[in-house]
Amino acid sequence: MPIQPPVESPRDLGEAYALLAATHHRPIAGGTDVMVQITGEIGQLPDRLLDVWHLEGLRGITVSEGALTIGALTTYTAMRHSAPCREHAPALVEAAATIGAAQIQNRGTIGGNIANASPAGDTLPVLLAMDAEIVAGSLRGERIVAAADFWTGYRRTALAPDELVLRVRLPIAPDREVRFRKIGTRRAQAISKVVMALSWHLRDGRPEWRDVRVALGSVAERPIRVVATEALLEGAAPTAETAARAAEAVAGEIKPIDDVRSTADYRRAVTARVLQRMIREAGGW
């Protein structure tokens, strides 16, 4: 019989922060990860839940000061329907569209994906490739954590136990191209075997390989950037030779594992092939 932890449902952020500071509660947003963990008795089960669903301070999608800001409670469906998200973060919208099916997209939130810290979280490589900033809050105030510093290990984050993810801030960069690709068993309703986001600079609408980001999920204990492969691509042209060298480099740089969804060898081969293909598409050859 699964446990049924007590649930507190604060009406504002101050109340939520006070509850988190006083006693350890596990936040629950859409519940699409937490409820699977509770009913399946997976991992460390929560003693108490903090239902954040009614906290208006965690909602909203805004554009200001050169950034697209997405509240932690924003669902995948909301992102897919949001004109600012589609305009400024099309790769994130593409990732949202691959997550679960409509039921999960209606309930699952970006804050939940970020805090759950699964190495297979599909939005996370996009956040890395876009240099996102995650805003966390507690009774001590708010602080900003770069996506690159947020996932610290297997299902571990830089969040303190009394902190909530409030929102994610994505710099608006019209001179930047971001592409997303997910490989799963099926085209829908599949957890990633490999997920990749690739971004590069544009000059006058044409690829200029500066500030290249290659971010990956499902190939390490946490979402990662492959910095040696990025360095190889920096300043290069998206030619067939570059694509082949990058594919070889990324295959050597990652250390995926065998698990129930895939083998390490398959993940390595597919990561190399996906990167090669994305560079080819970027080069238009």
Ligand SMILES: Cc1cc2nc3c(=O)[nH]c(=O)nc-3n(C[C@H](O)[C@H](O)[C@H](O)COP(=O)(O)OP(=O)(O)OC[C@H]3O[C@@H](n4cnc5c(N)ncnc54)[C@H](O)[C@@H]3O)c2cc1C
């Ligand atoms: C059938 C199914 C299919 C799925 N498919 C995919 C998929 O294709 N790709 C994918 O990436 N994921 C998938 N998921 C996982 C899940 O839907 C996502 O990770 C989702 O974004 C979680 O959001 P949530 O609001 O439901 O999180 P919850 O389950 O409510 O919470 C998840 C974790 O985040 C913490 N948390 C939530 N909100 C906050 C906050 N604001 N501050 C601090 N901590 C917080 C919780 O304490 C918990 O540890 C799937 C799940 C199911 C059940």
